[in-house]
Amino acid sequence: MAKIFYESDCDLSLLDGKTVAIIGYGSQGHAHALNLKESGVKVIVGLYEGSKSWKKAEEQGFEVYTSAEAAKKADI
Numbered sequence: 001m002a003k004i005f006y007e008s009d010c011d012l013s014l015l016d017g018k019t020v021a022i023i024g025y026g027s028q029g030h031a032h033a034l035n036l037k038e039s040g041v042k043v044i045v046g047l048y049e050g051s052k053s054w055k056k057a058e059e060q061g062f063e064v065y066t067s068a069e070a071a072k073k074a075d076i
């Protein structure tokens with residue numbers, strides 16, 4: 001039987017002071033980035049140069065870097 005996890009099962013304090021990079025900003029990356037940001041986590045987005053999603057991510061309040069730069073800047 002699968003275990004269902006709830007918000008109370010999570011300790012977000014483990015991410016205090018950490019930066020999480022989300023690579024990609026399609027349907028999954030967009031959802032994960034916004035969810036983490038709304039939970040108080042510092043999130044940056046990594047995309048390829050010229051990505052159509054770059055402007056959208058910036059408009060939604062994210063710092064955007066190339067994927068390689070985001071991976072270097074992030075803790076996770």
